[in-house]
Amino acid sequence: MMELEPDKTPLILIVDDIPKNLQLLGTTLRDEGYKIAALNDPLQVLSSVRNLKPDLILLDVMMPEKDGFEVCKELKGDPDLAEIPVIFLTAKAEQENINFGLELGGADYVTKPFNSSELLARVETHVSLKMAKDQLRKQNNQLEDLIATRDRLYAVIGHDLRGPLNGITGLTRILLEDFEKSEPDPKIGKFISMIHQSSKDVWMLLSDLLNWARMQSGELMVQKEEVSSVKLINNVLELMEYQLTKKDMNINLKYEQEHPIFVDERYIATILRNILSNAIKFSEPGADIDISLQEGEAAYTIAVTDYGIGMDEETIDSLFSSKFHPRNKNEINKNGSGFGLMLSHQLAKIHNCKLEVVSKLGEGTTITLTIPVPSPEDAKTLKHAKAHY
Known part of the structure; x- marks a missing residue:
């Protein structure tokens, strides 16, 4: 049998109405290191395959109520199951029957009585092909994700960074022109404030990009500690003060009592900042x-x-997919990359937290961050840290 990772041991489903055949085949294949599942009822095959998702099916042809050809036809008619290879077990070696089975989608056949060497060779061939296809499919999906994420990053750099930086450049030019006139203008203070805010926007966006890059390379380290949830939110609101003031918006913070949470404050603050930014924006x-x-x-x-x-x-x-960024044509916000919520979703997963979205068109949106209470291990770490404080 080919060498595989421990958690990749192939599962073979054997379908035969004769218990002796199930036992013989099961023992032969199990001795070679395969995982085995067995069925003697052809009527249960479809539901069992949907549940087990085996890597190969050994399917007897001659069975009561429903023969192997009918079962194979049903399997190949289901898009979720069609890629699973089927090897027919048959006492009929006539070419006509063999061709019929292969035309239905069967991958191969083994004649009874079984020759162990032949059986194992055919099984290994088709299991290897199946595993190779699965691996290739997985790699293709990963490549598509990487390409989509790369394109998203280009969009972020091309639009979201350029906007704030253009604002800084334009406002600086106006300031220089006013200073050259040597006639102080009251608007200068306002412009300086806007430059300061634009600088903060760029800084926060660059921080998000850095966090994202660290996650992609597996270098993002989470360091949890006990944090005041109310203090954390107020710190984030302080960062968002300019955006809130600019749109004359009001925050209603509701809680019965303040409670601590066990998180990495930096990244939970990033999640809340991005959620609030979208709430303000829309x-x-x-x-x-x-x-x-x-x-x-x-x-x-x-x-x-x-x-x-x-x-x-x-x-x-x-909303949280890297492959598709929903654009909203509403003039409230017709631009933006959507990068913030994708990043927030990934940061939440790293924290074993969950982001949930409930929204209704024209009425508003609620995004909920669920933070689990400290695990026994986390609680022990927290208690140890307090003891040495």
């Missing part, structure tokens, strides 16, 4: 944003609710 000027904190037995939740343009189901389903 809301009308003067609107409210609600932030509610709740503590449960197994998790804490931080929910951010806006009353803006909302999203349809298709947009929600693709």
Whole structure:
């Protein structure tokens, strides 16, 4: 048998109505290191294959109620199961029957009585082909993800970075012109404030890009500690003060009592900042944003609710995907890369947290961050840290 990773041991499903054949085949294949599942009822094959997803099916042709050809036809008619190779077990060696089975989608056949060497050779050949195809399919999917992420990064650099930097350049030019006139203008203070904010925007975006790059290379280190949830939110709101003031928006922070959370403050702050940024971006000027904190037995939740343009189901389903960025034609925000929410989703997963989105078009959106309570191991680490504080 070919060498495989420990968790990649191939599973072979044997279907035969004669128990003695099941036992003989099972013993022969198990001795070679394969995992085995067996069925003697052809009517149960389809449901069992959907559940087990075997790497190969050994299928007897002559069975009561439904023969192997009928079963094979059903398997090949299901797109989710059609790629699983089927080797027929048959006492009929006539070329006509063999051709019929292969035309139905069978990969090969073995005649009874079995020759162990021949059986094992055919099984290994088709298992190897199946595993190679699966690996190739996995690599293709990974490549597609990398290409999509690369394209997204190009879009971020090309648009999101260029916008703030152009703002800095333009405002600096205006400041220089005013200073050259030697006539101080009250607007200069406003322009300096705008430059400062644009600089912060660039800095936050570059931080997000750096975090994303570290995640892709596996270098992102999470260092959890006990953090005040209210203090964390207020720190994020301080960063968002300019955007909130610019749109005359109000934050309603709701909680019964302050509770600590066990997280890496840097990355949870990044998640909340991106959620709030989108809430502001997709809301009308003067609107409210609600932030509610709740503590449960197994998790804490931080929910951010806006009353803006909302999203349809298709947009929600693709919100955290690197392959598709939903564009909204509403003038509230017709630009943007959508990079922030994709990054936030990945940061949440690294923390064993969860982001959930509930939205209705035209009514608003709620994004909830669920943070699990400290595990026994985390609690022990926290207790140890406090003891040495």
